[in-house]
Amino acid sequence: MPELPEVAMYDRFVRSTSLDKTIIHIEIEDERLVTCGQDALRSALLKQSFTDTTRIGKFLFLHTSADQVVKLHFGMTGRPAYFTDVEAAPRFTRVRFAFADGSHFGFVNMRKFGRIDVAESVASYQAAKKLGSDALDISEEAFVKALHGRKTTLKAALLQQKHFAGIGNWIADEIMFQARLRADVGLRQLSESELMGVYDVMQHVLRTAVDLEADHDRFPAHFMVPHRWGDGLCPETGEALQKTTVAGRATYYSLGVQGPLVE
DNA sequence: TCCTATGTTGTCAT
DNA sequence: AATGACAACATAGG
Numbered sequence: 618m619p620e621l622p623e624v625a626m627y628d629r630f631v632r633s634t635s636l637d638k639t640i641i642h643i644e645i646e647d648e649r650l651v652t653c654g655q656d657a658l659r660s661a662l663l664k665q666s667f668t669d670t671t672r673i674g675k676f677l678f679l680h681t682s683a684d685q686v687v688k689l690h691f692g693m694t695g696r697p698a699y700f701t702d703v704e705a706a707p708r709f710t711r712v713r714f715a716f717a718d719g720s721h722f723g724f725v726n727m728r729k730f731g732r733i734d735v736a737e738s739v740a741s742y743q744a745a746k747k748l749g750s751d752a753l754d755i756s757e758e759a760f761v762k763a764l765h766g767r768k769t770t771l772k773a774a775l776l777q778q779k780h781f782a783g784i785g786n787w788i789a790d791e792i793m794f795q796a797r798l799r800a801d802v803g804l805r806q807l808s809e810s811e812l813m814g815v816y817d818v819m820q821h822v823l824r825t826a827v828d829l830e831a832d833h834d835r836f837p838a839h840f841m842v843p844h845r846w847g848d849g850l851c852p853e854t855g856e857a858l859q860k861t862t863v864a865g866r867a868t869y870y871s872l873g874v875q876g877p878l879v880e
Numbered sequence: 881t882c883c884t885a886t887g888t889t890g891t892c893a894t
Numbered sequence: 895a896a897t898g899a900c901a902a903c904a905t906a907g908g
Contacts, residue, residue: 693885787886
């Protein structure tokens with residue numbers, strides 16, 4: 618379940634389990650998940666170790682003792698795993714890194730949308746792939762500049778990773794709910810000051826989710842998302858949340874709070 | 881059987 | 895050239 622707050626937890630997990638252990642074997646179930654190819658992955662990592670991590674949006678970079686980085690992207694269904702017995706490997710462990718101490722790091726990915734790649738540095742990867750700064754790091758000025766006056770909808774723009782990275786489908790819906798904006802509002806209809814409000818909401822949603830360790834059960838009562846996954850009722854009006862499609866994604870919204878779609 | 885799912889990217893059109 | 899819309903990818907579970 619990886620959007621920015623979830624990947625922040627993955628980051629913490631990896632740091633606490635899998636750093637500074639020599640990698641002695643890499644088992645690859647499906648090479649399609651390894652962008653650089655299995656040979657390049659093995660030559661980059663065998664006899665090396667992970668030494669540090671950097672997270673940008675939904676991307677997690679593992680620095681190696683050979684001074685390269687391994688990029689992990691989890692797709693829609695990915696998560697990291699750590700286990701000491703191969704037999705205990707979680708179902709859907711697609712790539713497994715075996716450490717010299719007998720433990721293992723697993724890249725678990727049911728749907729195979731996750732990807733592993735090797736790059737020379739975080740900066741070089743970020744530049745090559747046009748990946749924006751982390752959404753928690755972008756300035757208000759840069760946020761407004763990136764969005765103001767564009768032709769697309771707010772939700773589509775929030776989902777792009779180019780200008781600021783880490784927003785996914787549930788966070789986009791949560792931001793639009795808390796900003797009290799229609800699910801399909803166009804950026805041309807939003808003033809700079811309204812976009813500053815969206816920025817503040819984005820920071821609040823991300824900061825809160827990270828502080829609560831991405832645990833949906835602990836999200837505040839004014840958050841919509843737990844209701845989207847639960848009783849389907851707006852936390853403010855008590856009415857049923859509406860469902861539609863915006864930017865090609867399932868979109869939940871409160872008619873009473875956000876108003877009707879434009880059609 | 882059919883539909884949905886927390887994401888990205890290639891392709892085609894504007 | 896740049897930007898935007900949308901299908902495609904792969905799999906499990908309801």
